[in-house]
Amino acid sequence: MVKTSTFQQAIETVEKLSLEEQQMLIDTIQKRLHQQRRAVLSQEITEIRQEVTEGKVKFGSVGDFLEELDQP
Incomplete structure (x- = not known):
């Protein structure tokens, strides 16, 4: 007996949906992915702002x- 992966099972399940349902699923997944990316970016921005506030970030050319890299 061949064991199919969870991903393959998901594909097979999606293929059983009507074209309209498949499009709705794609739209829903895309929206959720965008929301997740926004959440990650928001968290990264918060962390960077905190590092700037704490003086952990240096600015320069x-x-x-390169000069700082050369220092022991």
Whole structure:
């Protein structure tokens, strides 16, 4: 007996839906993915702002960055 993956089972289930239902599913998944990406970006922005507030972020030119890399 061949064991199918969860992903393959999901594909087979989706293929059983009507075209309209498949399109609705795609739209729903895309919206949820966008929401998740926005949430991740929002969290990253919050963390970066906190690091700036705490003085953990330095600003400067590429030359400044390279100079700092050369320091022991």
